[in-house]
Every structure is written in C-alpha cells, then in structure tokens.
Amino acid sequence: MNDVVSVTLLTGFLGAGKTTLINYFLSHHGDASVAILENEFGAVNIDGALLRDGENVHVVELSNGCVCCSVRGEFTAALNELLDKRASGEMRFERLIVETTGLADPAPVIQTFFVQERLREALRLDAVVTLVDCRHIQRQLDEHPVAAAQIGFADRILLTKADLCDEEEQNQALARIHRINNKAEIFHITQGECPAALWLDIAAFELSDGNALSQGFHIIRAADVQAPRFMPFRQPVGGMRSWDDAIQAHVFEAGRLDLKKIGAFMESCIARYGNDMLRYKGVLAVDDNPRRLIVQGVHKVAGFDYGAPWGGQEPVLSRLVIIGRYLPLDALRAAFLAAEITTAMGETAPDAKR
Ligand SMILES: Nc1nc2c(ncn2[C@@H]2O[C@H](COP(=O)(O)OP(=O)(O)OP(=O)(O)O)[C@@H](O)[C@H]2O)c(=O)[nH]1
Numbered sequence: 001m002n003d004v005v006s007v008t009l010l011t012g013f014l015g016a017g018k019t020t021l022i023n024y025f026l027s028h029h030g031d032a033s034v035a036i037l038e039n040e041f042g043a044v045n046i047d048g049a050l051l052r053d054g055e056n057v058h059v060v061e062l063s064n065g066c067v068c069c070s071v072r073g074e075f076t077a078a079l080n081e082l083l084d085k086r087a088s089g090e091m092r093f094e095r096l097i098v099e100t101t102g103l104a105d106p107a108p109v110i111q112t113f114f115v116q117e118r119l120r121e122a123l124r125l126d127a128v129v130t131l132v133d134c135r136h137i138q139r140q141l142d143e144h145p146v147a148a149a150q151i152g153f154a155d156r157i158l159l160t161k162a163d164l165c166d167e168e169e170q171n172q173a174l175a176r177i178h179r180i181n182n183k184a185e186i187f188h189i190t191q192g193e194c195p196a197a198l199w200l201d202i203a204a205f206e207l208s209d210g211n212a213l214s215q216g217f218h219i220i221r222a223a224d225v226q227a228p229r230f231m232p233f234r235q236p237v238g239g240m241r242s243w244d245d246a247i248q249a250h251v252f253e254a255g256r257l258d259l260k261k262i263g264a265f266m267e268s269c270i271a272r273y274g275n276d277m278l279r280y281k282g283v284l285a286v287d288d289n290p291r292r293l294i295v296q297g298v299h300k301v302a303g304f305d306y307g308a309p310w311g312g313q314e315p316v317l318s319r320l321v322i323i324g325r326y327l328p329l330d331a332l333r334a335a336f337l338a339a340e341i342t343t344a345m346g347e348t349a350p351d352a353k354r
Contacts, residue, residue, distance in 0.1 A: 005094070012102065132151060155205055280322040
C-alpha cells in the first residue's frame with residue numbers, strides 16, 4: 001500500500017452531480033480501495049445512503065454543517081481518524097475522496113490539508129475537481145458567491161446536465177465559467193459518466209498553473225479570452241464566514257406514504273416554491289412497494305427513481321431533506337404528514353416506525 005494517500009476534493013454547488021460521479025466510479029471499479037468523506041449541510045445524511053458499497057469502500061459521514069466552517073474541527077478529526085485506522089490496518093484504502101457540501105467554500109477545506117504536519121505528510125491533495133450544473137449555474141452564480149469560489153479554485157471542471165440545456169445555454173454557461181477560471185480544463189459529463197483518469201490521480205493541484213493535460217476526451221476549449229484571474233474571498237474579521245442565514249436544511253419525516261398524495265405534494269411544492277428550493281433529496285417508503293423511492297431535485301428539475309429494497313431489520317422511514325430559503329415550513333410539514341398512510345382507525349400504518 002502506498003504510504004501517501006491521494007486526495008481528491010470534490011466540490012460543486014448543491015445538486016451539481018458529485019454523488020452521481022462517485023457512484024459511477026464505484027460501479028465501474030468494483031475493486032476500488034477508497035475512503036469517501038461525505039459532508040452534508042443538513043443533520044440527515046442522505047448521500048451516504050445513496051452511495052454504493054464495496055469491500056474496500058469506506059464512507060464516513062460528516063453531517064450538520066460545512067467542513068469549510070461549522071464542522072471544520074470535526075473534519076480535521078475525521079481525517080486523523082481515517083489515517084489512524086489505515087495505519088492500524090482496520091481500514092484499507094489507497095485514495096480519499098472528500099465530497100464537500102454544495103455550499104462549501106473550498107479555500108478553508110484546502111488549507112486543512114496543509115495546516116497539520118501529520119496531514120501534510122500523509123495526504124497529497126491531487127486536485128480540486130468542481131462539478132458545475134450547466135442548467136442552474138447562471139442563477140447560482142448570481143445568488144451565491146460561493147458558487148464562484150468553487151469554480152475559481154477548480155483544477156478541473158466537470159460540466160454536468162448539459163443534456164438539459166440547448167447550445168446557447170451551454171455556451172453562456174461556459175463563457176461565464178471561463179471568466180472566473182480560465183486555467184482549468186472543462187469536460188462535459190452526463191449522469192456521472194466520466195473515465196476515472198479524468199478526475200482521479202491527475203496531479204493537477206500542485207501543477208495547476210500552466211500544466212494543461214489533454215486526454216483526448218471531449219474537451220471544450222473556450223475562447224482564449226483575457227479574463228481577470230479569480231481572487232479568493234477574504235475571511236471577515238472576527239471568525240469564519242457562515243452561509244446566508246436564510247438557507248437552511250429542513251428534514252421531513254413520516255412513515256409509509258401514499259404515492260398519489262406524496263406525488264401531488266411534491267408537484268405543488270416544486271411548482272410553488274421551486275425557486276427557493278435549492279436542493280432536495282429524499283428516501284421514501286410508498287404504498288406497499290418493497291423498494292425505496294428516491295427523490296432528487298434542484299429548483300424545478302426533479303427526478304424520482306426506485307432504489308434498493310428496504311432491509312428486513314431497518315425501520316421503514318420516509319425522509320425528505322429540503323435545503324431552501326423562505327419556505328412556509330409548518331404548512332409544508334403538515335402537507336407532508338398528510339400524505340402518510342393511515343389505518344381505518346386513523347393511526348399511521350403499522351410499519352411506520354418513527
Ligand atoms: N439530467 C442530468 N441529471 C444529472 C446529471 N448528473 C446528475 N444528475 C442528477 O442531478 C441530481 C443531483 O445529483 P447528485 O449527484 O446527488 O448531486 P450532488 O452534487 O451530490 O448534490 P448535493 O450533495 O446535494 O450537493 C440527481 O437527480 C442526479 O441524477 C446529468 O448530467 N444530467
């Protein structure tokens with residue numbers, strides 16, 4: 001086993017496709033020996049549950065805050081713990097992928113790898129890889145400065161969801177990305193389909209200036225414009241920057257849900273509040289379906305898919321996390337609960353353990 005662990009910092013705004021990319025990698029590299037540090041903004045970590053398992057795939061979850069600010073100490077502790085377990089043989093992994101929350105500023109996360117001597121020696125930051133949602137990036141850049149920071153720090157950019165955009169929209173997104181960062185190569189990917197060689201072990205962090213690697217894949221070279229170089233944000237005096245207070249993660253929980261009712265709830269919620277629903281994802285138990293219903297969305301683009309069956313022992317619990325702002329929470333919570341299946345006696349269905 002190599003002594004130094006190669007680290008990929010995977011960033012990109014909420015819903016850009018980070019987990020999808022990791023899953024694609026895992027499903028095509030069954031022998032992968034990898035630790036994945038998953039950071040979620042909300043208290044409930046849905047991504048961890050959506051990642052594929054593997055013998056040497058270790059998923060560590062850090063929830064309830066961003067590794068760039070509120071749980072930064074936990075992040076350092078988690079890195080040290082991973083190294084301890086690797087040294088003792090309890091865990092085997094050759095590489096580490098850190099998936100930040102979609103709201104994370106990469107700068108303090110990058111710093112973490114250089115602050116402690118032990119981390120500096122045992123970990124090598126290979127690249128900051130940023131996923132950019134072609135469909136939503138203009139709006140994200142207009143409304144959230146951190147989206148620009150994520151693009152600005154990228155050694156490599158993977159442009160997702162171009163399949164949802166026409167050519168003009170794609171060109172506009174590219175031009176804007178290029179104005180922020182004109183050094184990172186940009187690759188189109190759809191549904192995470194990306195050869196590992198394009199984002200893992202690319203040694204782009206240290207050589208990021210002037211070391212453009214051409215892999216002969218679908219490379220988009222935006223015009224060679226003179227653009228201002230990206231400048232990182234300054235930390236405000238007196239502490240860490242925290243995110244716009246208006247943005248919060250909300251968790252909705254219930255037992256089994258009536259598919260028609262929850263479908264109608266989601267539809268009306270997205271139609272009315274989609275603009276303020278930055279990101280939502282959920283694992284739901286519906287009707288008497290033995291499989292989980294996975295809900296995913298960014299603003300008004302939503303997807304529903306049946307995932308793995310519920311395990312025999314685990315409580316059947318429907319969970320929806322919405323990261324949003326200005327949402328009428330009480331009304332939404334009541335409407336969500338109203339979709340719960342009840343017995344003739346008015347009680348929730350028997351396996352709805354909460
Ligand atoms: N149409 C389309 N959908 C995509 C693409 N890539 C990802 N998605 C979908 O976008 C949604 C969000 O993808 P995730 O991989 O969960 O995004 P994420 O960046 O991990 O999200 P957060 O962890 O919440 O920030 C999912 O429904 C994906 O299936 C793509 O290239 N095209």
